[in-house]
Structure formats: structure tokens, C-alpha cells
Amino acid sequence: MAATxxxxxxxxxxxxxxxxxxASIKEQSYPPLNVVVxxxxxxxxxxxxxxxxxxxxxxxxxxxxxQRNAGAKHALGQYIVFVDSDMRLTRNVLENCVxxxxxxxxxxxxxxxxxx
Numbered sequence: 001m002a003a004t005x006x007x008x009x010x011x012x013x014x015x016x017x018x019x020x021x022x023a024s025i026k027e028q029s030y031p032p033l034n035v036v037v038x039x040x041x042x043x044x045x046x047x048x049x050x051x052x053x054x055x056x057x058x059x060x061x062x063x064x065x066x067q068r069n070a071g072a073k074h075a076l077g078q079y080i081v082f083v084d085s086d087m088r089l090t091r092n093v094l095e096n097c098v099x100x101x102x103x104x105x106x107x108x109x110x111x112x113x114x115x116x
Contacts (some may be wrong), residue, residue: 001081001097002076003062003077003078003098003101004032004033004076004077004078004079004101005029005030005032005033005077005078005079005080005081005094005098005100006032006034006035006075006076006077006079006080006081007032007034007035007080007081007082007083007094008036008038008068008071008072008075008080008081008082008083009021009035009036009037009038009055009071009082009083009084010040010060010064010067010068010071010082010084010085011037011038011039011040011041011042011046011050011067011083011085012039012040012041012042012046012062013044013046014042014044014046014048014085015042015044015045015046015107016044016084017086018037018046018049018050018085019049019053020055020085020088021083021086021088021089022035022049022050022055023086023088023089024055024087024088024089024090025069025089025094026054026068027091028089028091028092028093028094028095029091029092029094029095030092030093030095030098031094032077032094033076033077034074034075034076034077034078035052035054035055035056036055036056036058036074036075037050037055037057037058037069037071037073038059038060038070038071039058039059039060039067040059040060040061040062040063040067040070042047042062043049043109046085046101051080053087054089056074058070058071058074068082070083075104079097079098079101081094081097081110086101086116087094087112093110095108096111
């Protein structure tokens with residue numbers, strides 16, 4: 001049986017970036033089982049964008065750790081990948097994570113390239 005992945009994204013007023021983040025997740029060569037956006041009370045269009053792109057939406061306090069924990073409780077996959085709302089994943093990130101992860105691993109850190 002193939003490993004399953006859930007992606008959890010904490011957000012707060014991420015309307016300017018969440019669409020590109022979610023698009024990069026939809027374009028993965030190894031699609032996630034579910035994508036959970038845990039919003040901390042955004043007052044912009046973050047929630048509307050996330051729901052329009054098919055993410056499961058949760059609301060939480062505006063605290064990244066609390067949001068990740070809340071999102072993890074709704075993750076359906078065997079593995080959870082935490083992504084920030086301003087990140088864009090290259091096409092094979094989730095596939096590479098599954099290939100590299102082993103049962104004895106507690107975590108896997110994905111290198112990030114800052115282009116800002």
C-alpha cells in the first residue's frame with residue numbers, strides 16, 4: 001500500500017500568496033490525500049481562496065504552532081507535511097518525501113530556497 005500524505009498550512013491574511021501555494025500542491029507528482037488550511041482569523045480573502053481551491057478549512061487562534069497542531073488532528077494521511085502559506089513546492093517534493101522517509105524517522109526537513 002502506498003504511503004499517504006496530508007498537507008497542513010497555517011494562515012493569517014495570506015490572500016496574496018495562498019493561491020499559488022495551493023496550486024503548487026495540486027500540481028504534485030504524488031498528490032496528497034488531503035490539504036488542511038488552518039486559518040487564524042484572516043480579514044482578507046484567504047478563507048475564500050482556500051475553500052475555492054478545495055482545501056479543508058479550519059479556524060484556530062492566530063498562533064502558528066496551535067494552527068499546525070489543530071490541522072494535524074484533521075490530517076488523514078500517514079505522513080503530515082507542514083507548509084507555510086507563502087511557500088511554493090516544486091513538482092516532486094511530496095514524492096521525494098515519501099521516497100526518503102522511513103518508519104524510524106521522526107521528521108524530515110525540506111530545504112527551502114528563498115526567492116524574495
